[in-house]
Amino acid sequence: MKYKSQAVAKLYFIAAIGLFLGQILFGLIMGxxxxxxxxxxxxxxFNVARMVHTNLxxxxxxxxxxxxxxxxxxxxxxxxxxxxxxxxxxxxxxxxAGAVTVLxxxxxxxxxxxxxxxxxxxxxxxREFLEQPLPTKVGIVIVALSWLFNIVMTxxxxxxxxxxxxxxxxxxxxxxxFLFSFYNxxxxxxxxxxxxxxxHLWVEGxxxxxxxxxxxxxxxxxxxxxxxxxxxxxxxxxTMTLVTGIIGTGHHYFxxxxxxxxxWWGSVFSALEPIPFLMMTIFAFNMVNKRRRxxxxxxxxxxxxxxxxxxxxxxxxxxxxxxxxPINYYTHGTQLTAAHGHLAxxxxxxxxxxxxxxxxxxxxxxxxxxxxxxxxxxMWSFWLMTxxxxxxxxxxxxxxxxxxxxxxxxxxxMSFMAVQDQISIFYWAREGAGLVFLIGLLLYIGxxxxxxxxxxxx
Amino acid sequence: MSxxxxxxxxxxxxxxxxxxxxxxxxxxxxxxxxVLPKRDNSQNITPAVEHGKKLWETNNCIGxxxxxxxxxxxxxxxxxxxxxxxxxxxxxxxKGQPTGVPxxxxxxxxxxxxxxxxDLVAFLKYASEINTNKWPPNIEG
Numbered sequence: 001m002k003y004k005s006q007a008v009a010k011l012y013f014i015a016a017i018g019l020f021l022g023q024i025l026f027g028l029i030m031g032x033x034x035x036x037x038x039x040x041x042x043x044x045x046f047n048v049a050r051m052v053h054t055n056l057x058x059x060x061x062x063x064x065x066x067x068x069x070x071x072x073x074x075x076x077x078x079x080x081x082x083x084x085x086x087x088x089x090x091x092x093x094x095x096x097a098g099a100v101t102v103l104x105x106x107x108x109x110x111x112x113x114x115x116x117x118x119x120x121x122x123x124x125x126x127r128e129f130l131e132q133p134l135p136t137k138v139g140i141v142i143v144a145l146s147w148l149f150n151i152v153m154t155x156x157x158x159x160x161x162x163x164x165x166x167x168x169x170x171x172x173x174x175x176x177x178f179l180f181s182f183y184n185x186x187x188x189x190x191x192x193x194x195x196x197x198x199x200h201l202w203v204e205g206x207x208x209x210x211x212x213x214x215x216x217x218x219x220x221x222x223x224x225x226x227x228x229x230x231x232x233x234x235x236x237x238x239t240m241t242l243v244t245g246i247i248g249t250g251h252h253y254f255x256x257x258x259x260x261x262x263x264w265w266g267s268v269f270s271a272l273e274p275i276p277f278l279m280m281t282i283f284a285f286n287m288v289n290k291r292r293r294x295x296x297x298x299x300x301x302x303x304x305x306x307x308x309x310x311x312x313x314x315x316x317x318x319x320x321x322x323x324x325x326p327i328n329y330y331t332h333g334t335q336l337t338a339a340h341g342h343l344a345x346x347x348x349x350x351x352x353x354x355x356x357x358x359x360x361x362x363x364x365x366x367x368x369x370x371x372x373x374x375x376x377x378x379m380w381s382f383w384l385m386t387x388x389x390x391x392x393x394x395x396x397x398x399x400x401x402x403x404x405x406x407x408x409x410x411x412x413x414m415s416f417m418a419v420q421d422q423i424s425i426f427y428w429a430r431e432g433a434g435l436v437f438l439i440g441l442l443l444y445i446g447x448x449x450x451x452x453x454x455x456x457x458x
Numbered sequence: 459m460s461x462x463x464x465x466x467x468x469x470x471x472x473x474x475x476x477x478x479x480x481x482x483x484x485x486x487x488x489x490x491x492x493v494l495p496k497r498d499n500s501q502n503i504t505p506a507v508e509h510g511k512k513l514w515e516t517n518n519c520i521g522x523x524x525x526x527x528x529x530x531x532x533x534x535x536x537x538x539x540x541x542x543x544x545x546x547x548x549x550x551x552x553k554g555q556p557t558g559v560p561x562x563x564x565x566x567x568x569x570x571x572x573x574x575x576x577d578l579v580a581f582l583k584y585a586s587e588i589n590t591n592k593w594p595p596n597i598e599g
Contacts, residue, residue, distance in 0.1 A: 030532075033532075038559075038562060042556065047519075047532075125515055128521075131521075184515075186508045186511055187500050189498040242472070243476075243479055246476075250486075255527055259489075259490055262486075263591070265486065334531065407599075408595045415598055416598060417534065
């Protein structure tokens, strides 16, 4: 590595992978509870498992984003990180806070956790994805601000590139929009309206800036294509992200009590949301085709191309599938939503973090690329995880379509639970695909321990 | 992309486009907040509803159920459970959990008092009277 402060990224990446494994294990528990309803009840009820599953996802992605930025910002800015020490302190604070929070979910009834952690002072808990106790939420703000401060100070003292500016803007947005998690009015419609300012404006807004910057960075490194070309693409892609995605928030406002005009705004703009993802795919393949060097890290190139394709499928195509108001009227809050959620988070965010880890980790371990055998194993893990996640999405889509028909469209609608019994075959198949995903993930972790002749720096 | 469209042009379009659409979003939000009182049933928010919402949150109901279509998809939609089942059924149901039927999805026992359950039901009644543009399509949610 060029700058020794980049080494802090390694801690973050290791934590990210560990939490990722935890997320998948809880996913498998929930998948089984879908068909064997009393599995692990009452030790781990479904709502607890889900909270752990989704919160671990958010936390490991944040660890990944932070690690990635501590790696790439010194290199972009051509200077050491402003404060590696702060980055290490922040790491431990975040890891301990995250672990204590998850243990709290698992060991204490949620209502008691709320009482003990000051939820009476300021009600913020018990909303999807924002279940964290107040001290954890405050901790997330502190960690995000310390991260932002460290990165911005580094950018300010060094070279300012489009990649580092876009990444910093994404982080600023992440920190600012999280503040809406502290606003929880009694009025349910307002509660839901501003809840989306965290959730939607993160994943369909500012996180895409972070995603774009990370992907652009890796593509410059592995293809050697001129920075001017890559950064121009980056700006055009994220322009389309914001142009479509901000008003696209409206696709969440169809049925929660907001005015009906959101059906027009939300449908039209969110129908355009696949465009930036399609551009990202074209961009990634174009850059790799025009490469000026053969980078020895073949696995990183695969992850990067995979990110662009799967993000388009999961976030773009599967989002479009149910985003138009007349269709969403029937599909809202069904397994179709779950299908989209899984493929989009995996395709866009899990994969971009894994891309960054794949590129940076060998360098952090003192080599340009991993040994051939390790790379082959890593590429196997890519295909296993990607294909099994695609099948998870397909099975949930099947479940969702049948659910919509039986429960909402048929002339003799069935009750929710009766429908769930009818579609259990899809859930079994999803659980099977989930096990394949776990094998892929274990293979991925194993690839870090494969020894062999590795390529030194040229 | 062609050489006449430079990186700095792309950057300017990004900032201009981002700011424009964010301002448009803010304007639509202002309008939404203005017309919301006609739709959001806020005139019926009582202390019981307020307490009910807090119970809804601190027992993490959203971890299994959906409310107006948002939440987890493991258990039934509750935005319209009030008209679907009625208050007495809901109260008896909450008290009777878990069913303990082997292999069936289980809802935990939350040990709520009668007064707390009344407040929770008041919250669900309030939620069911929000104008949701006729969603869900039928009573099954």
